[in-house]
Amino acid sequence: MTSTMPTTASGAESADGAIELDAVILGAGVAGLYQLHQLRQQGLRVVVVDQASDVGGTWFWNRYPGARFDSEAYIYQYLFDEDLYKDWSWSEKFPGQPEIERWMHYIADRLDLRRDIRFDTAITSAHFDEERNRWTVRTDRGDVIDAQFFVSCAGMLSAPLESVFAGQDSFRGQLFHTSRWPASGVELAGKRVGVIGVGATGIQVIQTVADQVAHLTVFARTPQYVLPMKTPAFGPAEQAAYKERFEELKTTLPHTFTGFEYDFEHVWADCTPQRRREILEEIYADGSLKLWLAGFAEMFFDEQVSAEISEFVREKMRARLVDPRLIDILVPADYGFGTHRVPLERGYLEVYHRDNVELVGVRDNPIARIVPEGIELADGSVHELDVIVMATGFDAGTGSLTRIDVRGRDGRSLADDWGRDIRSMMGLQVYGYPNLLTTAIPLAPSAALCNMATCLQQQTEWISDAIEHVRSEGASTIEPTAAGEQAWVDHHEEVAGANLISKTSGWYLGSNVPGKPRRVLSYTGGVGTYRQKCTAEAEAGYPGFLIK
């Protein structure tokens, strides 16, 4: 079979039409771009395959109204090259998706990456050939790639939950999942718009479109704790100031608990009630994720501390919502603050005071189906709509790989293996899948609990070093040992079990996907600790891995 994939300068085409490479990378987002750069620097013949028509990953797909950072722009950065960092200037603290997408184009251009990326191409299968110790990767364009290493940079939130309700196809209006928003935009003015979901995504959509649409109906099931965002503009002085901090950020970010610039500073037991309140007020006023990620670490382990901080946030929300009905639907009552991903918002709660906005609680009266006119609830009532926005989330961490036919040793299927139990070795490899190297999969902080740029740089650098090690040893494969992976799973479980995150339903636990095995997806031991453990593993000669 002849491949439709252009042969890269670095890849050869074999007699049977397969492109022979050293590595194939899935995904041209934050991780994939840097992974490509590194492996090319190491002299590997490598190609990136992405379904999107350009670079960006998350920031290509999530172009829904209001999409923006909630990591500070100056830390959501590559830190391996000072000039690359300093030659880009952010316009505000938490910029919107268009600016982030432009930044990713800047990265691709500066590092001349596009020549080794195949866009508009989906990987459909990846099978490990045990006789040759190589992966055969096939695409929906009929390409066959023969590569020693298969590196997944697919992202943790790349598999959208698009088909959720019966009757979706019958809808007479327009229906979009937020992460499949058309690049050409959607005309919302004068329309009756329904948003399903009040996660971080739904919140950004709701607060952005409320004053653009004729009527907005929000369907909310589980309430969310929210924190207000402050996103001051950055002019030349602010840009110069954060760029001055390059060395400091480069040194500190990799070692904090979440890869942010701030860390837990205060000890609950050491503070008087009055001092605790002062600290909470102060970090709440920061307009960032500080209250979650740099308040009191005890909040994650101690029910009493969790209860007090949760009540602090509820109090703030109630004061803004005022109306008891809104409070009942929108203010969480039965789980702790920070045990579910905390969204930052801008005027979100006030949206519900607008005359053109209707809040529909679907906890007790769930969405039954989509009908031609709109959304029907269990009680038979129908909300008539022109546009339905599905802010219904993702099959996090595993979905991007289980939706591909990935087969390892003995023909084992990753979808089957993870369908039984979600396991990995440090989120970097999976037992049974030699030379499959992974970023942003479960059992690492990059599955959820970190500033993604910090974590993805660390993981891709670890992967590059591991590949270099295999090659320099004259070996052909690297794979975790069963015992090595089990030890990591045990450690992960022990750490996760102590964290109140393990008690709250949601995508952090995989409970948003019917039938998905439950496990805290993210390693909760901290980004700095995780890095130390990964580095120690490599420095000790990879004792938890079999290299042969």
Ligand code: NAP
């Ligand atoms: P999500 O947090 O999983 O929220 C999905 C929402 O859809 C939830 O409110 C969920 O309700 C609702 N939903 C799903 N199925 C439903 C059904 N059958 N009936 C009613 N409601 C239903 O997904 P997300 O908002 O897309 O956010 C995912 C993650 O993306 C975030 O947690 C965050 O990590 C990331 N994100 C980041 C940013 C940023 O600022 N950088 C922005 C957006 C998203 P239930 O909770 O009741 O299931």
